[in-house]
Amino acid sequence: MWRKPTEVQPSSQPYASPNPSSTRSEESPKAASFQPQGYSTPAASLGSVPSSAAPNSSNISKISSGLKIQGDVSGSSDLYIDGDVTGKIRLSNARVTVGPNGRVQAEIEARDIVVDGSVQGNLKAGESARFGSSSRVVGSVLSPRIGIEDGARLRGKIETVRAPQASKSPSVESSSESEDLSPVATGIKSE
Amino acid sequence: MNWTAKPRIGSAAGAAAAPSKPGPSPSAPPAANHRVSNGLKEFLWLIGDVPRGRILDLGPVWQSTVSFFVDRGYRLSAEDLLRAWKDFLTAEEEKLRTAAIGGNNDKLSPAVLADKFLENALQYPEKSFHGVLAWDLFDYFDAEAAPRLVDRLSTLVHPGGAVLALFHSRPAERFHRYRIVDAQTVELIPAPTIAVHSRVFQNRELLDLFEQFRSSKSFVGRDQVREALFVK
Numbered sequence: 453m454w455r456k457p458t459e460v461q462p463s464s465q466p467y468a469s470p471n472p473s474s475t476r477s478e479e480s481p482k483a484a485s486f487q488p489q490g491y492s493t494p495a496a497s498l499g500s501v502p503s504s505a506a507p508n509s510s511n512i513s514k515i516s517s518g519l520k521i522q523g524d525v526s527g528s529s530d531l532y533i534d535g536d537v538t539g540k541i542r543l544s545n546a547r548v549t550v551g552p553n554g555r556v557q558a559e560i561e562a563r564d565i566v567v568d569g570s571v572q573g574n575l576k577a578g579e580s581a582r583f584g585s586s587s588r589v590v591g592s593v594l595s596p597r598i599g600i601e602d603g604a605r606l607r608g609k610i611e612t613v614r615a616p617q618a619s620k621s622p623s624v625e626s627s628s629e630s631e632d633l634s635p636v637a638t639g640i641k642s643e
Numbered sequence: 644m645n646w647t648a649k650p651r652i653g654s655a656a657g658a659a660a661a662p663s664k665p666g667p668s669p670s671a672p673p674a675a676n677h678r679v680s681n682g683l684k685e686f687l688w689l690i691g692d693v694p695r696g697r698i699l700d701l702g703p704v705w706q707s708t709v710s711f712f713v714d715r716g717y718r719l720s721a722e723d724l725l726r727a728w729k730d731f732l733t734a735e736e737e738k739l740r741t742a743a744i745g746g747n748n749d750k751l752s753p754a755v756l757a758d759k760f761l762e763n764a765l766q767y768p769e770k771s772f773h774g775v776l777a778w779d780l781f782d783y784f785d786a787e788a789a790p791r792l793v794d795r796l797s798t799l800v801h802p803g804g805a806v807l808a809l810f811h812s813r814p815a816e817r818f819h820r821y822r823i824v825d826a827q828t829v830e831l832i833p834a835p836t837i838a839v840h841s842r843v844f845q846n847r848e849l850l851d852l853f854e855q856f857r858s859s860k861s862f863v864g865r866d867q868v869r870e871a872l873f874v875k
Contacts, residue, residue, distance in 0.1 A: 583704075598709060606704040607727075609720045612713045 517553040531562075533569070544578060552586055565595070574608075680829045681862040682870030686774060686807040687826055689874065690717075696773035699799065701725075701780055705822035707830075712823075720772070724764060725780050728788070729837045731760045757788035761795055770801045778821045779809040779868075781852070783838040790852060797855040800875045806856070810849065812867035814840040 512530040515521055519535035526542045534551035539558050541548055547564040550556050554569035561576040568584035575581055577595035585603035592609040600606065690696050697718050700708060704721040712719045739750060751759070775796055781789050796806060809821075818836040821829050844852070849871060853859060856873035863869045 598713070600704055600706040600709055602705070604704060605723065605726070607722050609718065610704070610709055610713065611718045 515554075517551075525558075550587075552584075559591075676831050676833075677824060678829045678831060678864070678866075678868075679827055680870060681827070682807050682809070682872055683823065683829055684827045685860065685862075685872050686776075686805055689803075689805045689872070690774040693773045697771060697801075699767070699772045699775045701776060702778045702822070703820050705832075708823045711825070720767070722765065724792075725783055725838050727764055728760060728784065731764075732756070735759075753785050753787035757785075757791045760788070761791055765792070765795045765799065767799050769798050771799050773801050773804045775800060775804070775806040776821075777806055777808040779811060779815070779819075781808055781844070782811050782815070783841050785841050789841075793852055793855070797875060802875055804875050806853075806873045806875075808871050808873070810844050810869045810871060811840065812843060812863075812869065814843070 512532055513527075514532045515535040515537060517534045521535065521537045522539055524540045524542070525531065525537070528543065528545050530547045530549070531541070531543055532549045532551060533554040533556060535554065537554070537556045537558055541556070541558050541560045541562070543562045545563055547566065548560050548562040549566040550569040550571055552568045554571075556569070556571045557573060558571075559573045559575075560571065563578040565575050565577045565581045566584070567575075567582070567587040567589060569586070570588040572590045574591045575589070575593045575595070577593075577597075579595070580597040580599065581593055581595035582599040583589060583601060583604040583606060585601040587601075587604045587606070589604075589606045590608060592611070593606070594611050594613055596613055598610060598612060690698070695716050695718060697720065698712050700719060700721045701724045702708075702721075703723045703726065709719055709721075735751065735756060777796070781792070784792060800806060818834050818838070819831040820834045821831060824830045849861075849869075850859065853871075853873045856875050858874045859871060861869050861871040
């Protein structure tokens with residue numbers, strides 16, 4: 453039965469901001485804080501997200517700015533991409549970071565995915581996916597935990613999945629439904 | 644209008660995941676840039692029967708909005724349509740400018756531009772979504788583009804699904820984007836203007852615009868912003 457819900461009078465001051473310093477701007481550079489203040493971040497979102505800082509470990513492979521790679525990338529070491537990559541990236545036990553200058557046209561499957569650059573392709577993360585304020589993504593995102601900084605531009609489906617069991621392979625579990633509503637899957641070109 | 648019964652979008656199996664019916668709001672006053680949204684409450688109530696329902700957010704992607712829906716089992720798709728529209732128009736103007744140098748400066752009509760834009764925008768299978776958050780984007784599309792957008796949305800929305808849209812009764816003082824704070828609160832985010840307020844819709848114009856939807860309901864706040872729900 454339809455029962456008229458109790459109506460709450462909307463706020464009369466939606467435009468006023470007595471404390472401008474607390475007002476977030478869509479593209480504010482201050483939005484770098486991954487866990488925004490002022491509202492709670494539920495469990496499915498990302499509280500402790502890998503930093504997007506440039507790699508400093510010797511166990512990280514790096515595709516520097518100016519390099520172009522075409523083909524499939526697989527392995528077990530972390531990968532930092534600041535160049536151009538076209539193909540497919542599958543690093544199920546590692547982290548893939550797309551730096552601010554990185555431009556990727558590929559599906560990415562990894563344990564952790566951090567994006568600060570441009571990605572066109574579907575992303576599957578086994579543990580977490582994080583999108584920095586300068587990230588530009590066209591594609592679907594499948595991850596147990598998803599973190600999005602203010603200013604990130606993402607076009608596609610966002611879906612969380614259960615984190616894989618410890619005894620299982622750390623690769624991403626498939627979604628319960630196979631249909632894909634990402635614009636990439638339906639043929640949309642990058643903006 | 645036929646707003647006498649709550650549409651049943653999905654099976655009763657999803658009832659456990661459905662939010663409670665809209666009720667009285669907490670007594671705490673909203674923050675200055677927060678808007679208590681009856682439209683959002685109704686929207687959530689309408690889609691509450693759908694287990695793992697699909698939502699399309701036509702604004703920018705925000706952590707809080709994503710968390711709000713995915714934590715409740717919904718699947719969210721995001722497409723910042725106004726940003727895409729602006730980028731599209733900028734690209735078309737650049738093409739025109741370049742072509743003008745070569746002597747061909749035929750300007751595309753607004754209708755052709757809108758059709759061309761929709762060749763790449765909102766490309767999803769029919770009946771993909773149980774709910775669409777359109778925010779106030781219709782205020783920023785011209786008279787040729789807005790009806791085409793509604794036509795496209797009507798094909799994307801599952802029967803019984805709902806579209807939530809906001810309409811300003813006067814040109815907005817500044818440009819805002821929107822994100823969900825909780826089940827009845829929307830935060831207005833001041834943002835750099837990416838589009839000029841195009842028009843103010845009258846009631847009859849709204850009903851005509853959404854004539855393909857079977858019912859509608861609206862809430863007008865003291866700030867004269869109308870929240871409207873259209874159910875397919």
